[in-house]
Amino acid sequence: MKKIGILFGQENTFPPAFVERVNSKKVPGITAEFVQLDKVIQGEACDYDVIIDRISQDVPFYRGFLKNAALTGTAVINNPFWWSADEKFFNNALATKIGVPVPKTVLLPSNQHPPDTNANSFRNLKYPLAWEEIFNYVGFPAYFKPFAGGGWKNVYKLNNSNEFFKAYNETGQLVMMLQEEVIFSEYFRCYCLDRKDVHIMQYDPKQPHHLRYVRNPKPIEKKLLDQINDIVLKINNALGYDFNTVELAVRDGIPYAIDFCNPAPDADVNSVGEENFNWIVEHAAQMAINRAKNHKEGQNNLTWGDFIKAFANNKQL
Numbered sequence: 001m002k003k004i005g006i007l008f009g010q011e012n013t014f015p016p017a018f019v020e021r022v023n024s025k026k027v028p029g030i031t032a033e034f035v036q037l038d039k040v041i042q043g044e045a046c047d048y049d050v051i052i053d054r055i056s057q058d059v060p061f062y063r064g065f066l067k068n069a070a071l072t073g074t075a076v077i078n079n080p081f082w083w084s085a086d087e088k089f090f091n092n093a094l095a096t097k098i099g100v101p102v103p104k105t106v107l108l109p110s111n112q113h114p115p116d117t118n119a120n121s122f123r124n125l126k127y128p129l130a131w132e133e134i135f136n137y138v139g140f141p142a143y144f145k146p147f148a149g150g151g152w153k154n155v156y157k158l159n160n161s162n163e164f165f166k167a168y169n170e171t172g173q174l175v176m177m178l179q180e181e182v183i184f185s186e187y188f189r190c191y192c193l194d195r196k197d198v199h200i201m202q203y204d205p206k207q208p209h210h211l212r213y214v215r216n217p218k219p220i221e222k223k224l225l226d227q228i229n230d231i232v233l234k235i236n237n238a239l240g241y242d243f244n245t246v247e248l249a250v251r252d253g254i255p256y257a258i259d260f261c262n263p264a265p266d267a268d269v270n271s272v273g274e275e276n277f278n279w280i281v282e283h284a285a286q287m288a289i290n291r292a293k294n295h296k297e298g299q300n301n302l303t304w305g306d307f308i309k310a311f312a313n314n315k316q317l
Contacts, residue, residue: 002292005035005048007062009055014267014281018052021285030292032285040065045072049295050288052077052243054264075291075301077242078263082305087148088261089177091239094307098238098317100231101256103180104138107147110173134178135161141181146174157181182256184249186220188228189213191265191280192236192244194287195303198229199279201272203247213273228255235260238317240305242287 004022008015015034022032035051046069053076056062066080095102109125144156144167154174156167164178189203189212202214232246235257245265248255267284269277295301310317 002030002049004032004050004288006052007035013269017281021281050075050291073298079302083263089147091261103182105179106134108176110175111168111171112173114173138178138180143179147177182249182251184251186250188248190232190246192232193283195236197283198232210271238306240303242303
């Protein structure tokens with residue numbers, strides 16, 4: 001019997017719907033359940049052929065468990081090794097190399113020294129930084145946000161350098177990035193599953209969280225839909241994410257990838273809405289079933305992105 005597990009935290013709608021959908025398909029030899037875990041022993045396999053990970057970004061113990069499970073053959077979605085290495089600034093840098101438009105973005109050191117460091121730890125940094133060049137490159141208004149954060153935590157909208165320095169002094173030991181604001185005419189959030197299935201949702205990031213998914217979306221011209229679809233697939237194939245969302249802001253007819261490092265994206269029916277929820281449940285279930293069918297005992301069953309594969313072979317993307 002091939003077993004699919006879902007590892008999750010405070011979610012209440014997606015995990016049970018996912019398990020019910022997999023089991024309702026009654027695929028011979030395949031079953032799904034919530035992951036049950038009572039020990040993690042080095043190099044020993046767990047009971048699951050496939051695990052959907054929805055929580056290890058917040059629980060380091062789970063990330064360690066998933067790496068051990070992957071090492072022993074479990075198909076973990078998303079790849080815990082790549083997820084551990086990835087962050088938003090690198091994603092933006094990679095986008096510039098694969099032809100995806102992104103906002104102008106710079107990386108900045110933390111305002112305060114990390115633990116066990118002092119001024120000597122930063123002797124390779126020039127002081128002061130080239131603030132005028134940085135501000136001229138990015139421009140204002142701009143967004144200031146953690147380079148590896150999520151959930152709109154510690155995000156600032158800034159109108160000038162004075163506001164920047166005030167915000168910078170509030171960020172403590174967070175490594176931040178300053179990013180050009182894209183004034184958009186349309187905005188989209190897109191699910192991408194299995195690096196091939198894309199669901200495009202009209203989205204309004206200016207609304208309260210529970211109102212951001214547009215309930216009565218207006219028609220979108222095919223040319224723009226095709227552009228968005230192509231960008232979403234290009235990003236997720238480069239990164240290797242099997243479960244991710246990509247946010248795009250359209251400026252002057254060009255979709256800019258704003259945020260595309262969301263390997264445990266919102267899938268709560270109360271925020272995404274019934275139609276979007278049904279799509280994600282169905283496609284996640286089918287992806288997990290396919291991965292279980294293709295699972296091979298004792299082998300590497302992880303997904304690796306085109307970037308890593310090209311890098312390993314000393315080739316350009």
